[in-house]
Structure formats: structure tokens, C-alpha cells
Amino acid sequence: MMIPSPDAHASVNGSLPRQRRTYSIGELARMFEVTPRTIRFYEQEGLLAPERRGQTRIYHEKDRVRLKLTLRGKRLGFSLAEIREVIEMYDAMPDGNARQLKRLLEILADKRANMERQLEDIRLMQRELDDVESRAREVLDRLARQDA
Template structure:
């Protein structure tokens, strides 16, 4: 006997959210939320023309926004979110993947910081050469 997977239906008493409620609560625009829907990161149910967001949609949106603040691309956020499975014992895998992404991001930022410091030194040297040349021109006049 094969078992068919079914999409869990929200409990009738489960809290739902409108797009406006989520936008206000998380301080984003409704357009931003619709963008994440278009990217397949959020999949609210529909009640006529109205989007109905579940608590899981709210958590996903919070994770997307946190990823954005941490500098993760949408693809990286999607990868981490897809590891999230409420009620499963996969938190360890998700946390390890997040730690790996954090280490990658930190290494990238460290390299960028080094590159900026090198560029600042080069700008300082170019500025000093300009000042020296301007001083020579002024002294010769």
C-alpha cells in the first residue's frame, strides 16, 4: 500500500495574515512581499483575490529578510529556507548550513575590507604625488 504525500492544511484556528499585516509588522512594502512570491520564496493561499499568509509564510519571510540583512543572496536564502522543516529533526543540518554561509560571508567581507584598505593606500599615494607636483609648480612660478 503506497502512501500519497499530501500538503498539510492549516488548522482552522491557525492565525493567518494579510499582505498588509505582514508588510506593516516586518516593515517592508507589499511590493517586496509580492516580489518574493514571484521568486517562489513565498506561496500564500488565495481566498478569491486575497492572499492569505500562514504562520509558516511569516517565518519564511522573516528568514528571507534576515538573510538579506546578513548579505545573503536570494539563492542562498532559498537554500537555507528549503532546509527548514518545522517539526523535523533537521535543525542541525539547517544550522550547520547557516554556519557555513556565515563563514563564507565573513571571509568575503574580510577580503573586501583588505581590498578597500589597499585602495585607500593607493589613493593616499596618488594624492600625495598630486600635492607634491602642485607644490613644485607653485614653487617654479
């Protein structure tokens, strides 16, 4: 029998359990509850660019953060293409020309507007849920009293 150990391919720095620097694809997949396939797909789509040690991919903090942001973006309904656009512009920022930067600001304003609408949608949806729930509880109460 074996003590459940980290992946064979994971960085092995047993003396420094905090401050881990690298991750295997499987580790990352479990951390974010996605499949390795998904992570490779994101790379193929230009959202990640992990280091390579031979054949295998090595993910650093930067990659982990990117994946986190990507998944957050997805939960908010952004397409991978949109997310990539922002990432690319962000990376190109230091030496970006004015036109590129202004375009980036435009995109950001757009996303921001999207966020605002989503906030409103959520508020409205929460009211709907409240409403439906209270009605459901009413009916349940009636049923309970009928039984009694």
C-alpha cells in the same frame, strides 16, 4: 491637489499609526528600494508567501522580515536558491527530523565560514583602498604644488 497619502490598497488604520500590521507590495518595495517585480519574483521563487485578499497580496511583519533577511543575504552574495534553502529548513524545523536538522547545522556552519572569509576579504580590501587613496592624495598634492 493632494496630501501624499499611503497607497490606496494599504491597510487603513488611521487611529493606530504605530503597530501597523500589513503592507501593500508597493509600500514594501519603497521601504527596501526594490521594485514590486522583484518582490513578486521572490515569491515565485519560494522566498515569500504573502496572504491574499482576493487578488492582491497582503504582507505581514513576518513577510517583511523575510524580505529584509533575503536582501541582506543577497548583499552578502548568497543566491536566492541558497536563501530559500535556509528559509525552508527554518520553517520545517519544529517538526524536523534529526537528519534535516543536522543538514541545517551543516549549512549554517558553511555560511559561517563564508562570513569569516568575507570579513578577512573586507579587511584586506580596506587596506588596499587605504593604499590607493594615499597614493592618489600624494599625486594630487604634487599637482597642487606644481600649480602654485
